[in-house]
Amino acid sequence: xxxxxxxxxxxxxxxxxxxxxxxxxxxxxxxxxxxxxxxxxxxxxxxxxxxxxxxxxxxxxxxxxxxxxxxxxxxxxxxxxxxxxxxxxxxxxxxxxxxxxxxxxxxxxxxxxxxxxxxxxxxxxxxxxxxxxxxxxxxxxxxxxxxxxxxxxxxxxxxxxxxxxxxxxxxxxxxxxxxxxxxxxxxxxxxxxxxxxxxxxxxxxxxxxxxxxxxxxxxxxxxxxxxxxxxxxxxxxxxxxxxxxxxxxxxxxxxxxxxxxxxxxxxxxxxxxxxxxxxxxxxxxxxxxxxxxxxxxxxxxxxxxxxxxxxxxxxxxxxxxxxxxxxxxxxxxxxxxxxxxxxxxxxxxxxxxxxxxxxxxxxxxxxxxxxxxxxxxxxxxxxxxxxxxxxxxxxxxxxxxxxxxxxxxxxxxxxxxxxxxxxxxx
Numbered sequence: 467x468x469x470x471x472x473x474x475x476x477x478x479x480x481x482x483x484x485x486x487x488x489x490x491x492x493x494x495x496x497x498x499x500x501x502x503x504x505x506x507x508x509x510x511x512x513x514x515x516x517x518x519x520x521x522x523x524x525x526x527x528x529x530x531x532x533x534x535x536x537x538x539x540x541x542x543x544x545x546x547x548x549x550x551x552x553x554x555x556x557x558x559x560x561x562x563x564x565x566x567x568x569x570x571x572x573x574x575x576x577x578x579x580x581x582x583x584x585x586x587x588x589x590x591x592x593x594x595x596x597x598x599x600x601x602x603x604x605x606x607x608x609x610x611x612x613x614x615x616x617x618x619x620x621x622x623x624x625x626x627x628x629x630x631x632x633x634x635x636x637x638x639x640x641x642x643x644x645x646x647x648x649x650x651x652x653x654x655x656x657x658x659x660x661x662x663x664x665x666x667x668x669x670x671x672x673x674x675x676x677x678x679x680x681x682x683x684x685x686x687x688x689x690x691x692x693x694x695x696x697x698x699x700x701x702x703x704x705x706x707x708x709x710x711x712x713x714x715x716x717x718x719x720x721x722x723x724x725x726x727x728x729x730x731x732x733x734x735x736x737x738x739x740x741x742x743x744x745x746x747x748x749x750x751x752x753x754x755x756x757x758x759x760x761x762x763x764x765x766x767x768x769x770x771x772x773x774x775x776x777x778x779x780x781x782x783x784x785x786x787x788x789x790x791x792x793x794x795x796x797x798x799x800x801x802x803x804x805x806x807x808x809x810x811x812x813x814x815x816x817x818x819x820x821x822x823x824x825x826x827x828x829x830x831x832x833x834x835x836x837x838x839x840x841x842x843x844x845x846x847x848x849x850x851x852x853x854x855x856x857x858x859x860x861x862x863x864x865x866x867x868x869x870x871x872x873x874x875x876x877x878x879x880x881x882x883x884x885x886x887x888x889x890x891x892x
Contacts, residue, residue, distance in 0.1 A: 477538075478556030478574065483519045485574065490560055493569060494528050505877060506583055516577065523577035523877060524555060531561070533648065534571035540647045541575070547619055548761065550612060551644045552578050552632070578643060580832045580875050581632040585679050587640070590873045599689045602676065606694065608633055608642035610701045611734075613668060614709065615760050616644070617656050623664055624649035627671030635831065635875070636776035637838040665702055669695050709735065734760045734777040770808040773816070775834040782838045787811045815857060822861050827869050829876040840864050 474490050489497055494513040501517040513528045529537065534557045541554035553576040560569040582590065584605060588598070605628070613626055623644070630646040653660070676691030708729065715722045763780040767773055775783060791807035802810075819840055820833045831839070844860030855863075 475559040476556060477558075479554075482524075482555050482576075485517075485524075485556070485558070488517065488526075490558060490572075491569075494526060494572070505577070506586055525552075525575045525577055526558075527573045527575075528570040529573055529648070531559070531571050534558070534573040537573055537646075537648050537650075540650055540652075543652070544621065544644070544647065549615060549619060549621070549644070550641065551647065552576065575645075577877070578632055578634070579877070580835075581634050581643060582875060583632060584628040584675060585682070587633060588679055588683055588685065590875065598685055602689055602694050604638075604640045605633070606672075606698045606701055608640040609668065609672065610698060610705055611760070612642040612644065613664070613702060614705050617661050617664070617706070618709065620653045620655050622651045622653060622656060622660050623647075624651065624667065625671070626664060626668040628675035629671070634776060635835050637778035637782045637835070639776075639778045641776045641778075661706075665699060669698055672698055705733070708733065731762045734762050734764075770805065771812050771816070773812070773834065779832075779834045779838055782841060783816070783834065786815070786837075786841055790815060819857065819861050822865060823869070824865065827865070829874040830869055830872045831875060836869065839868065843868060 476485055476490075478484060488501065489499055494515045497515055499517065501519065503516050503518045503523065505516050505523065515526045517524050517526060527534075538554050538557040541551050544551045545553065554573070555576050556574040558572040558574065560571060587601060587605070609626070609628070609631065612631065613623070616623060625646065625648070630644065632643045632645055633640045634643065635641075656664075673692045673695035676694055679685065680687075680691055713722065713726065761777060763784055764775055764777050767775055767780040767784055770787070771783075773780075773783065787808060790811045791802055791804065794802050794807065794810075816837060819837055823833070823836060830836070840857075840861055843864040844855060844857060847855045847860055847863060
């Protein structure tokens, strides 16, 4: 959809507002719109406004002419490759739309529900995950997974940092999403030098981000932010090696092919091709795996149940589905088809659990994250009383004692926070 007025061109994707009711003839920092809403944001190079259309939040970022269009196309391409990025909605060209100085263009993205800037993760620590070291480890793992996925697809970020990343809870882990692609470049493949340069920038920026949050929030000196950031390099190298290394196997070691594929699936990656070639070292084989996109468990859960989830959330839900099916098979002595088990699990277990969440608590966590926490809560309750408490009892206990203590995370408003305007959407 393209809307035009004199000096104004709005390119927006279908299914979103036309944004024509916004005061485009003024710089974003001078807006006074009833649609404006303040959410937690960061120290950034560009002016950003957030607007509300019927409960859907959009981020509007001013950029120099043509830069906004470039980033819009970049984000669209990344989304088509199923990379974890914010959704690009549109771009506004405002040449001649203002009466004063020439106005910059504006990139429009959809706010990522239940996403948290890294600083908010430290202020929203849950009782079960309050350890700063553990949270730092999960931040690093999320950043490493994101950077490796981008590099596998030939994307050079150029400015990877905690400020340019948002995080969503993922069954005890953190899934990282790219927010700012302004400095990004696409290549057929990245050289080792390009990857090393991107990694160097990432380590430096992450160290700076962790030092900032340590100082601002008065966190303990350990773990040391610089040492923590340096550990990101080790984690990156370890994951990259697992995904890309060629492996020499003997003729009687073909089981290693299946083992390698299982390891990659456990990391959340699918394998598109397995190439086995004879080596010059006698009767030995060279195993090459062509790793495609991440999201192995997420896609499997979606195909079975229609549920959207992060990768680790999907793994938890699939395990619960498998336990549900195994219990039925033991009880009846018959094997229930997987698709039938998925339908029954969805209607008898998952949906009643989500439906039990009171309306006033539904902004706390994503439904799939709530379900993961209910499963964990059920295990802890059963351990404490020495019996299986059952899903209904676990849900009632969780809603009464655990969920009310969690902060609202669907949309974190700046109002009421210790300091507005810190992180996210750079």
